[in-house]
Amino acid sequence: MDLLPTHVTRYESNRAERVRITAKSPWTHVWTEWTAKIWGGGAARTSSDALGAPGSWWLEVLVMFCSAKTGGSLAVWREERESGSPRIEPPGAVSPAKRQIKEVKETKTTINCVTFPLPGEGPEQQLLKPDEWSYCDYFWADKKDPQGATSLPGFEVLLQKQLKGKQMQKEMSEFVHERIKIEEEYAKNLSKLSLSPLAAQEEGTLGEAWTQLKKSLHDEAEVHLKFANKLHTEVEKPLLTFRGDNFKKDLKKYDHHIADLRKQLASRFASVEKARKALADRQKDLDLKTQQLEVKLSNKTEEDIKKARRKSTQAGDDLMRCVDLYNQTQSKWFEEMVTTNMELEKLEVERIEWIQQHLRQYTTLRHETDMFNQSTVEPVDQLLQNVDPSKDRELWVKENKTGDVRPVDMDI
Amino acid sequence: MDLLPTHVTRYESNRAERVRITAKSPWTHVWTEWTAKIWGGGAARTSSDALGAPGSWWLEVLVMFCSAKTGGSLAVWREERESGSPRIEPPGAVSPAKRQIKEVKETKTTINCVTFPLPGEGPEQQLLKPDEWSYCDYFWADKKDPQGATSLPGFEVLLQKQLKGKQMQKEMSEFVHERIKIEEEYAKNLSKLSLSPLAAQEEGTLGEAWTQLKKSLHDEAEVHLKFANKLHTEVEKPLLTFRGDNFKKDLKKYDHHIADLRKQLASRFASVEKARKALADRQKDLDLKTQQLEVKLSNKTEEDIKKARRKSTQAGDDLMRCVDLYNQTQSKWFEEMVTTNMELEKLEVERIEWIQQHLRQYTTLRHETDMFNQSTVEPVDQLLQNVDPSKDRELWVKENKTGDVRPVDMDI
Numbered sequence: 001m002d003l004l005p006t007h008v009t010r011y012e013s014n015r016a017e018r019v020r021i022t023a024k025s026p027w028t029h030v031w032t033e034w035t036a037k038i039w040g041g042g043a044a045r046t047s048s049d050a051l052g053a054p055g056s057w058w059l060e061v062l063v064m065f066c067s068a069k070t071g072g073s074l075a076v077w078r079e080e081r082e083s084g085s086p087r088i089e090p091p092g093a094v095s096p097a098k099r100q101i102k103e104v105k106e107t108k109t110t111i112n113c114v115t116f117p118l119p120g121e122g123p124e125q126q127l128l129k130p131d132e133w134s135y136c137d138y139f140w141a142d143k144k145d146p147q148g149a150t151s152l153p154g155f156e157v158l159l160q161k162q163l164k165g166k167q168m169q170k171e172m173s174e175f176v177h178e179r180i181k182i183e184e185e186y187a188k189n190l191s192k193l194s195l196s197p198l199a200a201q202e203e204g205t206l207g208e209a210w211t212q213l214k215k216s217l218h219d220e221a222e223v224h225l226k227f228a229n230k231l232h233t234e235v236e237k238p239l240l241t242f243r244g245d246n247f248k249k250d251l252k253k254y255d256h257h258i259a260d261l262r263k264q265l266a267s268r269f270a271s272v273e274k275a276r277k278a279l280a281d282r283q284k285d286l287d288l289k290t291q292q293l294e295v296k297l298s299n300k301t302e303e304d305i306k307k308a309r310r311k312s313t314q315a316g317d318d319l320m321r322c323v324d325l326y327n328q329t330q331s332k333w334f335e336e337m338v339t340t341n342m343e344l345e346k347l348e349v350e351r352i353e354w355i356q357q358h359l360r361q362y363t364t365l366r367h368e369t370d371m372f373n374q375s376t377v378e379p380v381d382q383l384l385q386n387v388d389p390s391k392d393r394e395l396w397v398k399e400n401k402t403g404d405v406r407p408v409d410m411d412i
Numbered sequence: 413m414d415l416l417p418t419h420v421t422r423y424e425s426n427r428a429e430r431v432r433i434t435a436k437s438p439w440t441h442v443w444t445e446w447t448a449k450i451w452g453g454g455a456a457r458t459s460s461d462a463l464g465a466p467g468s469w470w471l472e473v474l475v476m477f478c479s480a481k482t483g484g485s486l487a488v489w490r491e492e493r494e495s496g497s498p499r500i501e502p503p504g505a506v507s508p509a510k511r512q513i514k515e516v517k518e519t520k521t522t523i524n525c526v527t528f529p530l531p532g533e534g535p536e537q538q539l540l541k542p543d544e545w546s547y548c549d550y551f552w553a554d555k556k557d558p559q560g561a562t563s564l565p566g567f568e569v570l571l572q573k574q575l576k577g578k579q580m581q582k583e584m585s586e587f588v589h590e591r592i593k594i595e596e597e598y599a600k601n602l603s604k605l606s607l608s609p610l611a612a613q614e615e616g617t618l619g620e621a622w623t624q625l626k627k628s629l630h631d632e633a634e635v636h637l638k639f640a641n642k643l644h645t646e647v648e649k650p651l652l653t654f655r656g657d658n659f660k661k662d663l664k665k666y667d668h669h670i671a672d673l674r675k676q677l678a679s680r681f682a683s684v685e686k687a688r689k690a691l692a693d694r695q696k697d698l699d700l701k702t703q704q705l706e707v708k709l710s711n712k713t714e715e716d717i718k719k720a721r722r723k724s725t726q727a728g729d730d731l732m733r734c735v736d737l738y739n740q741t742q743s744k745w746f747e748e749m750v751t752t753n754m755e756l757e758k759l760e761v762e763r764i765e766w767i768q769q770h771l772r773q774y775t776t777l778r779h780e781t782d783m784f785n786q787s788t789v790e791p792v793d794q795l796l797q798n799v800d801p802s803k804d805r806e807l808w809v810k811e812n813k814t815g816d817v818r819p820v821d822m823d824i
């Protein structure tokens with residue numbers, strides 16, 4: 001019994017891609033026409049995304065036949081635009097028993113409750129933000145722990161990076177603190193030495209130059225103290241207090257929010273699995289009863305089969321609902337992932353730029369310090385230039401002369 | 413009995429100023445004419461100095477009358493050129509007894525065996541090296557110890573200054589040594605901190621900038637170590653070794669040399685005092701005998717008086733010889749003082765200039781150091797400029813991505 005849709009037309013309605021399908025019921029052999037909503041691949045936001053992908057698109061249509069509301073069967077019809085020819089997987093060609101989901105080719109896989117297309121299956125996915133190496137494009141799968149079975153959601157990897165970033169700024173702050181201590185020690189030593197009485201007895205212009213040389217050490221000390229103080233207020237402290245405690249709380253909020261959505265997804269997935277099993281059971285029962293009727297193996301009446309069919313249909317409806325709920329939850333998780341990852345990306349950009357800015361402040365202070373330090377030598381240079389042995393002799397002789405009257409010959 | 417030279421003519425003979433004097437002998441009342449060598453005031457080198465002084469000159473003439481070689485008496489005749497009128501101190505107007513050296517006005521004084529003109533007496537002395545505040549002009553007298561009787565020769569003051577200078581250079585060297593220790597400590601601390609693993613996990617362009625920032629501390633340390641090493645070889649060591657041990661030995665030689673000359677001078681002075689006393693005694697004896705003869709008090713014959721006169725003359729000759737030797741020794745000491753003091757003055761000029769040069773080396777090294785230090789910041793600035801959050805995201809995402817395949821809707 002072929003299930004060959006003879007015609008599929010795409011059209012839009014209510015912002016969703018729909019198809020009109022004409023196909024022959026395997027039971028009544030009556031050609032029917034109906035419309036179905038497209039569950040596209042690609043971005044789950046809107047089916048049209050997938051269908052809008054340039055180059056090729058694919059369309060997977062779940063067709064359920066209900067013939068006079070007596071039952072249904074499932075078929076999957078797939079079409080690739082460029083290939084032109086539809087690839088059709090006829091369901092259960094020989095016996096109804098084979099009309100199971102197994103006959104549908106596997107094109108997707110669900111890992112840790114998240115559903116991905118298998119490699120090579122489905123239309124090529126374009127990056128949401130091409131050429132940007134954006135967080136929202138690269139962290140969909142969970143990271144496998146190389147040793148064990150545990151895995152870390154991609155989101156957690158991003159979150160940990162932000163936490164590590166906080167650690168980095170703290171360590172940078174400590175480094176600057178250590179630099180400050182070194183500067184303060186240096187300043188203290190220079191200041192102490194500047195008070196030394198060594199060669200304090202040197203007088204005159206040379207003495208002045210020497211005194212200024214000693215004083216210049218104190219000036220240097222002041223420069224380094226100023227450097228230390230500015231390092232503290234303009235680099236160390238900001239690095240320490242940037243993104244205070246609230247930051248970690250915010251990250252935790254993100255963490256819990258996304259984790260909750262994953263839990264919901266897991267729960268929905270469990271429901272799908274359960275519904276899938278229930279449907280399989282119902283299908284199996286229906287097939288069995290149908291076989292039995294054909295070979296007149298039992299006294300089962302058509303009434304029994306109708307009941308089995310009803311249960312089968314019910315199970316099919318349940319499954320559809322569960323899958324629908326699952327996909328909604330996955331969509332929600334998807335949206336929140338994109339939003340939050342973009343937020344984390346922005347935070348990282350801000351972190352890098354903020355640190356860059358403050359490290360530049362460090363280098364600015366270093367430049368300043370070296371310049372101020374240079375200027376402490378200038379008065380010394382000036383006075384050294386003024387050193388004048390003649391002037392010093394004059395000053396000293398005026399102070400220390402013993403007598404300028406020269407000896408004369410003695411008289412008799 | 414007036415002793416009024418009626419005529420004094422100056423003339424030169426054998427490079428010495430001489431005068432021709434006409435005067436009446438107090439004994440014979442005969443006018444005599446003779447020449448006498450001028451013992452000038454001013455520089456003892458040559459009498460002509462004093463007489464050559466511009467503006468005014470004075471002339472002190474020791475006149476000894478020998479009337480028929482029978483005796484003598486002393487008179488001092490003084491003339492100031494500008495005043496025009498001679499000031500004359502008539503000796504012993506009433507009695508021979510008063511014809512003593514006491515009647516000669518005190519114009520000089522001998523202190524610690526060195527003879528100086530009294531204030532206001534004698535021609536104005538011009539500095540040997542005007543406007544230079546030269547050592548050779550200002551250290552003739554001994555320095556009085558404010559508390560006790562001891563005094564320090566002017567020369568010793570100059571010598572002590574040179575010894576103190578040696579002490580000063582040693583202390584400056586110590587100061588530089590202390591600076592070196594401070595620099596080495598600073599360098600050690602910076603180097604240690606540069607090896608810190610703090611924030612080593614920062615990656616990408618920010619990580620590179622951070623790594624370079626840490627490395628720059630090591631570069632700074634190298635700069636300061638280089639500074640310390642250069643300070644040691646170009647400033648500290650030279651200051652310590654400038655004018656090694658030989659210097660003190662040379663100073664001691666000067667010290668002993670000049671001290672010996674002072675001792676000789678003291679010895680000559682003692683001889684003068686002894687001869688002066690002997691003359692006074694002989695004069696006293698002669699006067700007594702002359703008086704006695706006049707009042708016919710005793711049986712002393714003229715023969716006795718001639719003998720007394722001869723002894724008196726002899727004592728006068730002895731005194732003249734002692735004074736001459738004293739003056740020669742004082743001249744020698746004078747010459748050596750001038751020579752040695754000029755040497756000490758030169759040494760002081762050299763010391764000041766040498767220290768100036770080496771302190772300038774210190775400031776040059778400081779300038780250099782600050783400049784080298786500035787250059788350690790430049791690679792950091794460069795890398796900070798290159799910090800690129802997008803690049804860092806790309807690098808990190810490539811390394812850490814978990815999966816770029818986006819989730820798709822689950823199929824039924």
